[in-house]
Amino acid sequence: MERYIWTLVVLLSLSLCGCDDNNEKMYSGDSTLYLNLSSTELDSVVCSFVETTENKIIVNIPVEITGYAAPVDRSFGLRVNEANTTAIAGKHYEALQDQYILEKNAYSMNVPVTILYSGDLDSLTMRLELELVPGGDFAAGIPSRQKVMLSISNQVPTVVYWSYIYASYFGKYSKVKHRYMLSELKLKKLEDSIEYYYSADRKLLEAYGLHMNNFFAEHQIYDEYGKLIEPWIE
Structure with missing residues (x-):
C-alpha cells in the first residue's frame, strides 16, 4: 500500500512538471x-x-x-x-x-x-x-x-445608359448626385447595361427617384460644378 501511494505521488509530480513545461513552451519562441x-x-x-x-x-x-x-x-x-x-x-x-x-x-x-x-x-x-x-x-x-x-x-464610374434608364426618375446626371444615390439607397453600384434597360423594375426606380427628389428638396447640396442640385419632380 505504501509503495502504491509513493508511486502515485511521483507520477503526480511528474505530471505537474510537464504542465509547467507546456506553459513555458506556450510563451516561448520567436513570434x-x-x-x-x-x-x-x-x-x-x-x-x-x-x-x-x-x-x-x-x-x-x-x-x-x-x-x-x-x-x-x-x-x-x-x-x-x-x-x-x-x-x-x-x-x-x-x-x-x-x-x-x-x-x-x-x-x-x-x-x-x-x-x-x-x-x-x-x-x-x-x-x-x-x-x-x-x-x-x-x-x-x-x-x-x-x-x-x-x-x-472618390471617382464614380460613368453611367453610359443614364439617359435611357435613370434620367426619367432622377433627372440630370451629376457625380455628386450619383454618390448620394448610392449612399441613400444603399446600393453598391448603378446597373448600366442594355439588358438592365429591358429588365429593370420601373416601379422600384420610380420609388427610388421620388425618395431622392425629396432628399435633395430637403438638403442644400451642390454638384461638382458648384450648382445646387434641385428637385426634378414637380
Missing part, C-alpha cells in the same frame, strides 16, 4: 507578424468614398502573429512606405501612431487607419502603402505579407 489579407487584398485594398457621404473612412488592417502568445503586452510598428505612396498625411489620411500594442495572450488585432476625403479624390486615385516594422518584440515575418497598398478615391 513574427504578418498581414492577414485576402487574395484580392494582396494586390490592393480599395478605399472609396463613392458609397458614403462621410468625410472619413476607417480601414481596419488585420495583423496576426505566428508563434506563441505572450503573457504580456507587446508592441510593433506600422509605417508608411513613402517611396510607393502618393497620399498626403493630414489630407488623405491621418498620421499613424509610432507604435501599436498587441495585448497579452492575443494572436491578432486590427490596426485602424483613418482615410480622409479631399476634393482631388473626385478625379484622382491616391496610393498609401503601409508596411510592418520588424524588431523589438517581433521578428520579421512572411515576406509577401508585410505590406498592403490602399487605393483611395
